[in-house]
Amino acid sequence: MTNDLMTIRQMCDAFDVTPRTLRFYEAKELLFPQRDGTRRLFTRHDRARLKLILRGKRFGFSLEDIRQILDLYDRDGSNHAQTIRTYELAQHRLAQMEAQRAELDVAITELKAELDAGGAMIAGLRRAAE
Amino acid sequence: MTNDLMTIRQMCDAFDVTPRTLRFYEAKELLFPQRDGTRRLFTRHDRARLKLILRGKRFGFSLEDIRQILDLYDRDGSNHAQTIRTYELAQHRLAQMEAQRAELDVAITELKAELDAGGAMIAGLRRAAE
DNA sequence: AGAGTGCTTGACGTTAACGTAAATGTAACG
DNA sequence: CGTTACATTTACGTTAACGTCAAGCACTCT
Secondary structure, eight states: OOOOOOOOOHHHHHOOOOHHHHHHHTTTTTTTOEEEETTEEEEEEHHHHHHHHHHHHTTTTTHHHHHHHHHHHHTTOOOOOHHHHHHHHHHHHHHHHHHHHHHHHHHHHHHHHHHHSSSSSSHHHHHHHH | OOSSOOOOOHHHHHTOOOHHHHHHHHTTTSSOOEETTTTTBOHHHHHHHHHHHHHHHHHHHHHHHHHHHHHHHHTTTHHHHHHHHHHHHHHHHHHHHHHHHHHHHHHHHHHHHHHHSSSSHHHHHHHHHO
């Protein structure tokens, strides 16, 4: 069984992040490692939170979004209103992502058309400028 | 027929940008308006370039990318090697956009799964942390 | 004790594309 | 000539998520 307390380096190796990142997350109040004198010791709790953080980032949430979600979660995991709030946050983010994808689709289609048509951006751009 | 020379405000109204933006583009050498004393006067040429700039932005090109493309275009619109170069830039950008869309698709799918499964991000995040 | 290794806390740097504010100019109107 | 309405330059501010030193402590090995 993996030790309950991990040094910053062990954390970095385990999660593929830099020490700077972990300290940054602590400064932003996303993590709260214990101290052994001056050194940080990360608990299971920190590891769980870090997983959530990295997962949230993959979803495109900002660190601030993530912090809010984690705070709600820690304050009272069973509070219905807060769960709803988080749900709404996720829904909102999902809508953003889908809108972004739609824009991207349009841009990709247009750019492909340029390439297919003129054989070069320039030609496409010139036509667009008429 | 619309006058050949336009003030900064006319440009802003016509293209829905701010004066700051036009001055910024000039500073970045994307536009080269004439001067009437101290005031800028934008020519048809500037308008054509601005259209290209805004179009490039929709494609997700950086201003620096756009500047390079415009420079090649102005220097010699018929130079084959330069046309090829621009073509490659566009291809590269297209590849980036498609990669980005792929990532977005994965994230959207995952996030949807979370929402469908647990009814809340928190639940999803908790399962992920186990 | 000296060397090496790893950890710590500052604190400034990076990137893009402008926003915003301050001080000044100047053209036209009445 | 005074006011109004835009224009100009200069230059610092913004945002996110860290990167990159710099200087120094803490422990261990020899």
